[in-house]
Amino acid sequence: MxxxxxxxxxxxxxxxxxxxxxxxxxxxxxxxxxxxxxxxxxxxxxxxxxxxxxxxxxxxxxxxxxxxxxxxxxxxxxxxxxxxxxxxxxxxxxxxxxxxxxxxxxxxxxxxxxxxxxxxxxxxxxxxxxxxxxxxxxxxxxxxxxxxxxxxxxxxxxxxxLLPEDRELELHFDDENGSVWMAGIPRRGDLQRLSSLLAADGHSVTTTEAPLPSKRQPP
CATH class of the missing domain: 3.20.20.70 (Aldolase class I)
Known part of the structure; x- marks a missing residue:
């Protein structure tokens, strides 16, 4: 099938x-x-x-x-x-x-x-x-x-x-396209923090995290 x-x-x-x-x-x-x-x-x-x-x-x-x-x-x-x-x-x-x-x-x-x-x-x-x-x-x-x-x-x-060990994440590397993917359930903001740390070290980072809806500004 x-x-x-x-x-x-x-x-x-x-x-x-x-x-x-x-x-x-x-x-x-x-x-x-x-x-x-x-x-x-x-x-x-x-x-x-x-x-x-x-x-x-x-x-x-x-x-x-x-x-x-x-x-x-x-x-x-x-x-x-x-x-x-x-x-x-x-x-x-x-x-x-x-x-x-x-x-x-x-x-x-x-x-x-x-x-x-x-x-x-x-x-x-x-x-x-x-x-x-x-x-x-x-x-x-x-x-x-x-x-x-x-x-x-x-x-x-x-x-x-949640216990401390529940916050562990695994990173896996795809040798074919050079991407890195994550297994686990991250804390809020983990991907943004990781992206910021890598960007500060000179790396270009694109994540697969879906954006949140934009908040409406008050009139």
């Missing part, structure tokens, strides 16, 4: 417990202001197949302690997501965490198709004006849903305030 994928990586340590396989879908119709991954918004890029993705993940399966699927928006490709999850379940018994910008209530039909395939779900759109005090969330309106006994066992510990 056809799938549009931004990237996949192993290991990822900042999006759930343990060394995880990370998959980022390409294409997002939600497009939250302030999103740090606006490069994953455009549809139609990174075309591949679910079969090819599983083949690419196979060398990592025995080492991985879990799987994290993000984006982009995974539920914008619901059929490919179900196919991917089904094939993942066939090759690993490890937990599967999925991030979505949709409220859980809007996903009743696709979640029925994914029953038993997703262990934990982080739902709801990122709100850049909301506080950020909870683990695994970019903003406090986002909710963690534990959907299976495995999800309960692996992710119940994330129903808590």
């Amino acid at each position: 056809r799938l549009f994928l931004s990237r996949l990586h192993f290991p990822v340590h900042t999006l759930g417990p343990g060394a995880r396989m990370g998959l980022w879908f390409q294409g997002c119709s939600i497009r939250c202001p302030g999103c740090i991954s606006a490069d994953t918004w455009a549809p139609g890029r990174g075309e591949t197949t679910v079969e090819a993705v599983i083949a690419a993940l196979t060398p990592w399966v025995s080492q991985a302690e879990g799987v994290t699927i993000s984006g982009g928006e995974p539920f914008d490709q619901p059929d490919a997501l179900v196919d991917l999850l089904t094939r993942l379940r066939a090759v690993t018994a490890r937990d599967i965490l999925v991030f979505t910008g949709y409220p859980r209530e809007a996903l009743a039909v696709p979640l029925r198709a994914c029953e038993g395939l997703i262990d934990a779900l982080v739902s709801d759109p990122f709100e850049a004006t909301d506080p950020q005090t909870r683990a695994l969330r970019g903003s406090d309106n986002q909710r963690l849903h534990l959907l299976t006994p495995l999800g309960e066992a692996r992710f119940r510990a994330y129903e808590r305030p």
Whole structure:
């Protein structure tokens, strides 16, 4: 089945417990202001197949302690997501965490198709004006849903305030185009601070963080 994928990586340590396989879908119709991954918004890029993705993940399966699927928006490709999850379940018994910008209530039909395939779900759109005090969330309106006994066992510990280790980020380098990408959930302003530090050292920096709406000036 056809799938549009931004990237996949192993290991990822900042999006759930343990060394995880990370998959980022390409294409997002939600497009939250302030999103740090606006490069994953455009549809139609990174075309591949679910079969090819599983083949690419196979060398990592025995080492991985879990799987994290993000984006982009995974539920914008619901059929490919179900196919991917089904094939993942066939090759690993490890937990599967999925991030979505949709409220859980809007996903009743696709979640029925994914029953038993997703262990934990982080739902709801990122709100850049909301506080950020909870683990695994970019903003406090986002909710963690534990959907299976495995999800309960692996992710119940994330129903808590942020700890210092939750603020860790991983930087990965793309040898093909020289870009640097980040895995994790940064604090507000982290990308701006990083850009300022690199610019002060003479580097030219462009980030994929989506701008926030301009504030209206009072009349």
